[in-house]
Amino acid sequence: MNTSPPQTTRFQLIRSACRLFAAHGYAGASISAIARELGLSKQALLHHFGSKDALYALAVEQTAAEMVQLLFDAMQDDRPPEDQLEAFFAAFMAQMQADPAPTRLLIRAMLDHAALPTAKAGPSLHTLFEGLVATVQATQRWQDAGMPRALVVVTQLLGAASLMETTGTSLEVMFGRAAHDGARDRNAVMLAELVSGTLRG
């Protein structure tokens, strides 16, 4: 695996696709707009990826894979699962505050997935949820709770972590920039308390 990201055109196109799909959704982002961000024509994009759907699937899958990497980084030591989950959510919050686009893209992908009869979920998203649920089930408090309850814990914590960043500027418009920035600052530490509280009782 190359640690330094390659600055190839293909790589940059995927990055632009992630940004625009996250901002406007699948239907709202056109491939010509994505290519135009790099000064290319849409046919250059089609040359690399073949179709819009293929590019979208690649963007979502790669974004989900980055999240999985966050989880694996947090799990690599032999600390107790509570600590691992706290580390993951801390990293998740930090990455989301630095760039909310990946989270927004995944939320949008799951929203769109609700309407599509053709169910083709990305494997990395599956890995992410599987890993989180398994780690929650390794916790002292939730080890006897069963898989559905662990899944609820995962979705509630992820939802609590992500909503403020997914809502974007809406809250800023409602409450003003000062209050919004203050809330964003406190979001991480308050979520850490919430994670600790639900995992350790």
Add this chain to the structure above:
Amino acid sequence: MNTSPPQTTRFQLIRSACRLFAAHGYAGASISAIARELGLSKQALLHHFGSKDALYALAVEQTAAEMVQLLFDAMQDDRPPEDQLEAFFAAFMAQMQADPAPTRLLIRAMLDHAALPTAKAGPSLHTLFEGLVATVQATQRWQDAGMPRALVVVTQLLGAASLMETTGTSLEVMFGRAAHDGARDRNAVMLAELVSGTLRG
């Protein structure tokens, strides 16, 4: 206010618009598809609402107003604010499990709002957040916490409540129908515990 919903064409069009905008997003739902659901032509829809944007704004605003109604119903008695918030979140969960479309529409609206420079947030959404934040600030535990912290509490609780229903069938595909249904069943009671825990300490 008419308690029995009028079955006028205009009313049914807004209902279809809410469903399709929630399922496919603003860009992904066409006005012809919305009108086709009732066997009408898109020009009939344009006759009623003038433009796609106007219909969308109406759909979002009406959906947000329904959420505000849920909040007001929960606040009408003179119970302590903790009980009012617990009642609201219980009603919110029940309404979301009965029909996840309204929540998905509002999440999508806020997501799209993040990309639009033209900031035109619906007044009802503003009322909803304002009311929730004020009620949280009326709580014993959070009355001295300041507005940003109360806003964090509101967004975290809303996010925890909504993610499982916004993700839709994605989780069902990953974990199977049985586990997903089990998780949905336990979602409400576990969220009630989470709400109580964060409000009362």
Add this chain to the structure above:
DNA sequence: GCGCGTCCTTACCACGCGGTAGGTTGTGCG
């Protein structure tokens, strides 16, 4: 030099989009 594949271009196509114009019902009302 030369073939060959990669990358990217311009030109084009069919289609669906949001929106406009004008016409046709039907219904209520003075």
Add this chain to the structure above:
DNA sequence: CGCACAACCTACCGCGTGGTAAGGACGCGC
């Protein structure tokens, strides 16, 4: 009756979409 108006229709327009076809510039191995 005759008028007005709401509701809905067909026909059309300009535009942007995703996708195809063909060709040009570049580099690289033989």
